[in-house]
Amino acid sequence: MITRLLVVSAKTVRNLRGDERGVTAIEYGLIAVAMAVVLGVALGSDGFLGQLSTAFSTVSTEISNVNTSATGGGGGGEVVPEE
Secondary structure: OHHHHHHHHHHHHHHHHHOOHHHHHHHHHHHHHHHHHHHHHHHOOOOHHHHHHHHHHHHHHHHHHHHHHHOOOOOOOOOOOOO
């Protein structure tokens, strides 16, 4: 009876040691968590896209300011070079 239990236990342990399905699931879970962190950093308001949006807004404002001062503040018309 005990020998039979030992044999069954040994087979079960041997089968569990060769089974890597759980390991694969854990690896996929870790990859998913890493992707979520990367997306959170990239898409957050202080992340890469937020800083890129701020940079483009700053460039747009500077271009508008230069255009306004170059046209004499009228906001349209011919650009007159300074003498």
